Amino acid sequence: MPTEASTQSNERRYPIIYVRGFAFSADERDDTAADPYCGFNVGSSVYRASANKERPRSYMFESPVVRLANEHDYNVIYEDGLSVMDPAFTTGDEGAEHVKAGIPLNSIIIHRFYDSGSNLLGNGKSRSIDEYARELGALIATVRRLVRPRALAINPSYRDTEFRCYLVAHSMGGLVVRALLQNAANEVTQIDFAGRIEPAAPVRGCVAKVFTYATPHNGIEFAGLNVPEFLGDVSKFNRDTMRQYLDTVPIGGKVNYLPPGIQPPPTHWFTMVGTNRLDYEVAHGASRTFVGRGSDGLVRIDNATLWYQDPPGETGRVLPVACAYAYRSHSGAFGIVNSMEAYQNLRRFLFGDCRVDLWLDIESATLPDDVQKQESVHNRRVDAVYQIELVASPRGKPWALSRRKAEEDSPACRTYQEIRSGMSEPVHLSTVFLMNTARVNQNRPGLSYAVTLGVKAPDYEVDRAFWKDGHYEGVSIFRDSLIVTIYDPVAHAKFIQQPTDEWLVRYHWLQREGEVDPNGEPIEEECRFSPASLEKPVTVKVPLYQDRMSASTGRIEATLRMEARVWA
Numbered sequence: 001m002p003t004e005a006s007t008q009s010n011e012r013r014y015p016i017i018y019v020r021g022f023a024f025s026a027d028e029r030d031d032t033a034a035d036p037y038c039g040f041n042v043g044s045s046v047y048r049a050s051a052n053k054e055r056p057r058s059y060m061f062e063s064p065v066v067r068l069a070n071e072h073d074y075n076v077i078y079e080d081g082l083s084v085m086d087p088a089f090t091t092g093d094e095g096a097e098h099v100k101a102g103i104p105l106n107s108i109i110i111h112r113f114y115d116s117g118s119n120l121l122g123n124g125k126s127r128s129i130d131e132y133a134r135e136l137g138a139l140i141a142t143v144r145r146l147v148r149p150r151a152l153a154i155n156p157s158y159r160d161t162e163f164r165c166y167l168v169a170h171s172m173g174g175l176v177v178r179a180l181l182q183n184a185a186n187e188v189t190q191i192d193f194a195g196r197i198e199p200a201a202p203v204r205g206c207v208a209k210v211f212t213y214a215t216p217h218n219g220i221e222f223a224g225l226n227v228p229e230f231l232g233d234v235s236k237f238n239r240d241t242m243r244q245y246l247d248t249v250p251i252g253g254k255v256n257y258l259p260p261g262i263q264p265p266p267t268h269w270f271t272m273v274g275t276n277r278l279d280y281e282v283a284h285g286a287s288r289t290f291v292g293r294g295s296d297g298l299v300r301i302d303n304a305t306l307w308y309q310d311p312p313g314e315t316g317r318v319l320p321v322a323c324a325y326a327y328r329s330h331s332g333a334f335g336i337v338n339s340m341e342a343y344q345n346l347r348r349f350l351f352g353d354c355r356v357d358l359w360l361d362i363e364s365a366t367l368p369d370d371v372q373k374q375e376s377v378h379n380r381r382v383d384a385v386y387q388i389e390l391v392a393s394p395r396g397k398p399w400a401l402s403r404r405k406a407e408e409d410s411p412a413c414r415t416y417q418e419i420r421s422g423m424s425e426p427v428h429l430s431t432v433f434l435m436n437t438a439r440v441n442q443n444r445p446g447l448s449y450a451v452t453l454g455v456k457a458p459d460y461e462v463d464r465a466f467w468k469d470g471h472y473e474g475v476s477i478f479r480d481s482l483i484v485t486i487y488d489p490v491a492h493a494k495f496i497q498q499p500t501d502e503w504l505v506r507y508h509w510l511q512r513e514g515e516v517d518p519n520g521e522p523i524e525e526e527c528r529f530s531p532a533s534l535e536k537p538v539t540v541k542v543p544l545y546q547d548r549m550s551a552s553t554g555r556i557e558a559t560l561r562m563e564a565r566v567w568a
Contacts, residue, residue, distance in 0.1 A: 012351060012568065015105060015106075015108070015109060015165045016068070016107070016165070016166045017136070017166070017167050018038065018040045018110050018168050019113075019136065019167065019174070020114070020169075021171025022233075023117075024233065024234070026117075026124045026125075030119055032114045033114055034120060036076070037065055038110050038111075039337060040064055041065040041066070042338045043062045043063035044059075044061050044333055046058065047061075047339075047340070048279070048327060056334075059398070063338060064343050064346065068347070072347070074106045074107065075106070075107065076109070077103050080094060083109075084142055084146060085112065085139055090194040095195075096194070098146075100149065102148060102149030104147070105154075111176075129179045129245045130179060130245050133176050136177070137180050137203050138188050141188050141200040143165060145191070145193055145198075147163065161201075163206050164206055165207060165208065166208055166350055167209070168212075169215060170212075170215070171299070171330065172215070172216070174212035175236070175237075177210055180203075182247055182259055183247035205263045209268045209349065211272070211345075212306075213274075214272065214296050214336050214337075216304065217303060218239070218256035218303035218305075219255065219303060220299060221291065239255050247259075256305060257309070258307070258308040260312035266321050269306060269321040269322065271305055272345055272346075273296075273323060273324070273410075274330055275295075275325055275326065275327050275328070275408050276297070276408065277295045277297040279297070279332060282330075282332075296329050296336065297330045299330060322431035323431055324430050324431060326339060326345075326400075326402070327405070340399050341403075345401055345433065348434065348435045352433040352434055352567050353568075354447055354564060354566060355431065355564065355566075356563065357430075357431050357563040358392065358429040358432065359427060359429065360453070360560055361559045361561055362414060362419055363557040363559070365556045366555040367416075368470055370467075370469060371467055371470075383460075384458035385416075386455055386456070386458055386556065387411040388413070388414070388427055388453070388454070389405055389455075389456065390430055390451065391403050392430055392449060392451050392452075394434065394438070395448040395450075396441070402432065432449060433567060434486065446485040446486060446487040446504075448483065449484055450484070451482045452481040453481075453482065453544070457475040457553040459471065472552070472553075476553075477554060478544050478556065481510040485507070486504075486564065489503060502528045503538075504527070508525065509545045536565070537563040537565040538564055539563050540564065541559050543559050544558045
């Protein structure tokens with residue numbers, strides 16, 4: 001069995017349970033049952049750097065399983081050809097040895113819920129989300145029982161109540177996870193272990209973090225309509241059906257909200273959203289055609305996000321869970337699970353040291369001179385959609401942690417009328433997790449990343465007619481990159497070469513690099529924070545630097561808001 005050696009501390013290392021996505025037919029369930037890793041071992045050798053369907057770049061990503069093994073000493077647990085849920089794993093003489101030895105904390109366990117629905121190992125019939133969720137609960141309880149010997153070897157005072165695990169899920173697998181964690185009826189009460197039925201303590205509080213790839217948290221839509229309930233197995237993605245197995249009350253007709261009191265709390269959930277529909281080849285491309293733009297080919301971008309209310313109730317703020325975007329399709333050679341971008345978000349979310357949520361607060365929008373005259377002098381209605389683009393990337397890497405582009409149908413959008421009336425909500429751009437052990441240069445102090453932010457000049461409409469005069473396609477109102485470096489107290493002390501217990505954040509816009517202030521100092525801002533202040537998220541506000549306004553494109557007044565916290 002794998003050893004306990006790892007670059008991570010034992011306190012941070014929990015078993016990872018992977019829950020795969022939807023298999024439509026018995027043949028697909030057979031393929032899944034025949035794969036020990038249920039797709040978590042699939043890598044990719046190609047990468048699209050842009051939305052053009054031309055020759056892709058060659059980029060070797062070995063797979064999440066291989067990377068977790070190489071970088072964090074995780075290994076998939078099978079012994080003597082048996083999975084941990086096989087009765088023979090814990091029965092007989094060999095089973096007794098398995099139970100006595102236990103399994104390492106740094107284990108990957110595959111939830112093989114499709115085995116019974118395959119013709120190879122079962123009856124060929126698909127089952128309900130609730131059944132898959134209850135089986136997931138039993139799997140968690142079994143893993144909790146099996147890690148006990150190894151946990152006791154590390155900490156003799158260990159108790160099962162301290163057990164935690166990570167749940168990582170693709171597509172429908174994320175709904176299986178939610179059906180367990182949201183619906184008390186799916187809680188486990190007993191397990192079949194070592195040849196006997198054992199009572200099992202609840203497991204819904206045992207999950208430390210949840211990471212979902214391309215999960216249809218708000219269902220699947222074809223031609224703008226939610227899939228109907230009569231479509232057989234596909235009805236699992238109908239919102240009325242989802243409402244029942246998620247045991248949730250829709251908010252505004254949507255079911256992609258976490259309920260109050262859920263464990264883990266919403267701060268410890270992550271949604272990885274795909275934005276490349278063009279490379280999703282299922283049904284010879286019919287799926288991407290019917291699902292449409294602004295999707296990964298199967299799940300619309302908005303439906304792959306997850307939200308919660310803080311505090312719960314009608315007066316609570318509606319907030320997103322952590323999320324990032326990648327130009328990846330739902331599955332296939334350019335799929336999201338087998339992508340470096342998603343994997344890097346996964347490892348930083350599970351094992352990272354710092355979390356930063358990126359927001360854009362838009363205060364006002366100024367129209368181009370000619371358009372402004374139409375509104376103020378001639379009292380004509382002006383409409384416009386501001387498309388907000390983002391690329392967030394760590395230092396020294398050829399990929400981005402998050403990418404939102406207009407040509408890839410993934411920008412955030414706000415309308416002129418929303419901004420003008422003061423009804424524009426803050427824009428959550430993305431979440432970035434940073435990791436000390438992932439730094440390119442371990443001798444350079446600080447965690448550094450770039451936020452490239454762009455706001456495209458909109459297609460202005462006056463009384464619903466396109467205003468051609470002064471329009472230049474592709475022009476931006478704002479575009480620049482903010483370079484940010486975060487220093488924890490150890491890195492800060494190394495940077496200033498003297499002891500300190502403060503955190504330091506330094507940042508500057510690239511277009512101002514090399515400029516100096518009236519005192520001759522480089523224009524670089526910084527903020528310092530005490531350890532006590534970091535018990536809650538701290539905020540750094542950076543105005544969008546615009547030294548002048550174009551009479552033909554207009555201008556927005558906005559602030560990039562970074563909410564940072566220590567992550568564990």
